Amino acid sequence: MARSIPALQLISKRIMKSVHLCLPVRMSFARYLNTLRAIRQPAHSTVSQEFLTWRHRFLFNRVRLLVWVVLIVLLLVTILNLTINIPSLNALGNPQMAFGAERTLRYMLTSGTQIVSVLLCLLLLKHPSMRAHPERLFLLFAWSVLLSPQIIDTFYKEARFDAGDWILFYAIQAILIPVQWRLHIISQVVVLGHFTLAVLLGLRDPDVPLLATYVLGGFYTVLICFIADLGVFLYERSLQRELKMRQQLQVFLHAVSHDLRNPVLGMVMTLKSFLKPSGEDAKIPQELLEQMIASGDRQVELINSLLEAHSTELHGIVLHRQPIRLDTLVNSIITDFQPFFGQAQTTLTQVISPDLPLVNADPLHLRRVYENLISNALRYNRPGLHLTFTAEVIEGKQKGKGSRRRRIFHAKANSQNLTAKSQWVRCTVSDNGVGMTQQQCDRLFELYTCGPDRRQSLSLGLGLYMCRQIITAHDGEIGVISSPDHGSTFWFTLPV
Template identity: 60%
Template sequence: MRRLINHISSKNQPNTVIFSSEFLAWRQQFIPSRIRLLAWVVFIVLVMVTIFHITITIPSLNASGDPKLIFDAKRMREYLEVAVTQILSVGIGLLLAKSRVFQKSPERMFLLLSGLVLMPSQIIATLRGQASFDGDMWILFYAIQAILIPVHWRSHLISQVTVIGYFAIAMLLGWRDPNVIVPAAYGLGIFYTILICLVADVGVFLYERSLQREFELRQQLRVFLHAVSHDLRNPVIGMVMTLKTFWHPEQHTAQIPQELLKHIIDSGDRQVALINSLLEAHETEVHGIVLHHQRVKLHDLVKSVITDLQPFIQQANATVTYTIPTDLPPVNADALHLRRVYENLLLNALRYNRPGVNLTLDAVVGEHLNNQIRCTVQDDGVGMTQQQCDRLFELYSRGPNNRQSLGLGLGLYICRQIITAHGGKIGAISSPGNGATFWFTLPI
C-alpha cells in the first residue's frame, strides 16, 4: 500500500503532459458529437443572418438613397452568391460529420468544417480581386467553436492560422478590395481578431488540461480504491472463513458461545459486502448508487443495527428506544445500504451529543405520505439551527461540534445519496437546545 501511495504521488511530479488512454478515448467520442452540434449552430446562424439581411438590412440601405450603400442588381447577386455558397458548404459539412470516415478522424473533420464555414467567402472574394477582412464573422465563429469544442487547442490554432494566413497572403499579392484603405480599416480589426483567437486558444488549452487532470485523478482514485478494498477484503474474508470452522450450531461449548460466534461471522460478511458495494458504487458513479432491492422489514433491520452498535451506545452511555411496529409494511429496498443510513444517523447522534443522550427510532405510514414510510431518528441532545440542518447533507459537511471529529463529513452525504436512489427524501428538524430529528422517506 505504501508503494502504491508513493507511486500515485510521484505521478504528480513530472511536467511532461501525457494524455491518458481513457482521456483520449473520451475525446475521440466527444469531438464528433460537438462537431455536428457546431455545424448545426453555424448553419442556423447563417440562414438567420441571410434572412435578416435580405428582409431588413438591405432594404434599409436601399432606402437611405446613398449610392455607396445601395444594393444594385450586381451587388445583390454577389451577396447571394457568397451567402448561398456558405450555407451549402456548411450543409456539406453536416453530411460529412455523420460519415464513418470522419468519425474515425475527428481532428480532420474539425479542420474541414472550419474551412467550409470561413473559406468560401474568402475564395470567392479573391477570385473577384476583392479579398476582404471578415473579422466580425471570424470572431463570432471562433468564439462559438471554442465554447462548443473546448478541447484539442492545436486544432483551434491551425484553423485560425489557416484562414488568417490565407487572407494575409491575398493582401501581400494585392488581391484585396481596392476601395478599402488597409491601415485604417484592417489594423484594429486584425488586432482584435488575433486577441480573441489567442484568448480562445488559451481557454481551450487550460480547460483541456483540467479535464486531463480530472481523468488522471479518477484513475488514481480507482487504483487506490481497488488496492484498499483488496487489502481490507482479503483479511476480513480470511477471518470469516476461520470463524466458520469454529461455528457448529449443534454443539454448545463453553469456550466460544455459538451465538456470539454467529454474530461475529455476520458482521464480517457485512463488512465484505460493504467493501464490495464501495467498489460497485464507484464503478457506476455516472448512474449513482447501485441498489439490490428486496423486501425489508424495518423492525428487524433496526433491531439488528442497534445490536451491532451496542459497543458505541454503551460507550456513550446512551439509551436507544425503537418503536417501529412489527406489522409495518415491508419496503422494497437495499437492506445493506439502508443499514448504512441507520448506522450513520445513529453514530452521528452519538458523536455530536453529550453522553447520556436518549435516542428514539420510529417509522409511520399514512395516506398523507403518498404511500411512503416516514422513518425518524430523534435525540434530545444539543440541537442546531435550521440553517445548519439544511447544510448537513452536503458533501464534506459536519455537525456544529466538528472539532471533536476527525472525519470528512461524508456520512450524511452518503445517507442522502442512498435515500435519493431509493426514490425518497431526507432531512433534519432541530433548534438549539431541543435536540434533533432526522427523517427520511421510503416508498412502499
C-alpha cells in the same frame, strides 16, 4: 487528416521560397509548420485512454451542435440581409453603400456557398469516417464557413476582410468545442494566413479604404483567437487533471477493498472451522489466536498506509524501508494463505534460502505485492495449482534481462541509474496454470486494461497495477514470463 498534413507542409514551404515575404509573415508560416508537426505527434503518454475516448466522443457531438448553430445563424442573417438590410441601404440613395445587381449577386453567391458547405458538413456527420475522425470534420467545417468567401473574393482579385465574422465564429467555436486546442489554431492560421497572403500579393478589400483598419482589425482578431485558444487549452488541461484525480480516487477505494479482502476472508474461514454443530464450546489454540491478532494488526497498518498513500502525489506510494529477510516474510504470507491453499488444493514449493542477503524494502507494501500475485494465481487458475517461490542475487547489469522469446513486461525504474556493482534480489512467484498470451502479458500491469470484461479488469488490473507502483517506488522492475498452457512466472527485483 494525417495524410494531408505532409502535403500542406510542402505547399507552405514552397510559398515561403517563392514569395519574398516580410519577416513577420515568414515567422507566422514557421509557427504554422511547427503546429502541423505537433499534430502529427501522438498524444503524450500521460494522457489516459479513457480521456482520449471521452474527448473523441465529445468532439463529434459538439461539432454536430456547432454545425446546426452556424447553419441557423447563416440562414437568419441571409434572410435579414435580403429582406431588410440591402433594401434599406438601396433606399438611402448613396451609391457607395447601395447594392447593385452585381454586388447583390456576389453576396448571394457567397452566402449560398457557405450554406451549401454547412449542409454538406451536416451530411458528412453520418459518414463512418467522419465519426471515426471528427478532427477532419472540425477543420473542414471551419474552413468551409470562413475560407470559402475568401476564395470567391480571390477569384474576383479582391481580399475579403471579415474581422467581425472571424471574431464571432472563433468565439462561438471555442465556447461550444473547448477541446483540441491544436485544431483551433490550425483552423485560424489557415484562414488568417490566406487573407494575409492575399494582401501581400496586392489584393485589397474595396470596402476598407484605410490600411490602419487592417492593422487594428487584425490585432483584435489575433487577440480574440489567442484568448479563445488559451481558454480551450486551460479547460482541456483541467479536465485531464480532474479525470486523473478521479482515477486515483477509484484506485484508492478499490485498493482498500482489494487488499483487505484476503486477510478478512482468511480469518472468517478459520473461525468457521471451529464451529461445532452440536453447540459445544470451541477451543482455539493459543498459536492461532496470536496469528489472528497479528493479521488484525497488519490490517490496521494497511489501512493507515492506504490513507497515507492517498494523501501523496508521488505514485500514491510512501515507503518506510527497513532490512527484511525474504524467507521469513514469505513464510508468514504462506501461513496467512493456508485456508485458501487448502480450499483450492494448492501445493507449494518455497526455496528461498535463509542465507539470502537482506533486502531494503517496505515490509507492508512488499507483503501486498506477494499477496496480489498469490491471489491472482488462485483466482485465475483451476484447483490443484502448484506455486513456487524463489529468490536469487543478481548484478545490476543483469537485472531484468530475459530471452527475446519470453513475453516480458518491464516497469522502468523512476529514479537513480544503476551501477555495474549494484546487487539486487530477483524474486519469482511461479505457477503451472493456464498461462497467458503475449497480448495479455504486454498490458498486464496497466490499469483497467486486462480482459474484455470490465468487472474482471477492475480486479486483475488493479492488483498488478499496484504491484508495479510499489516495485517502481523501490527503484526495481517487475515483469511476467508466460505462454498459454505453460504457466506463468512473475518476477520483480529489490535492492540488497
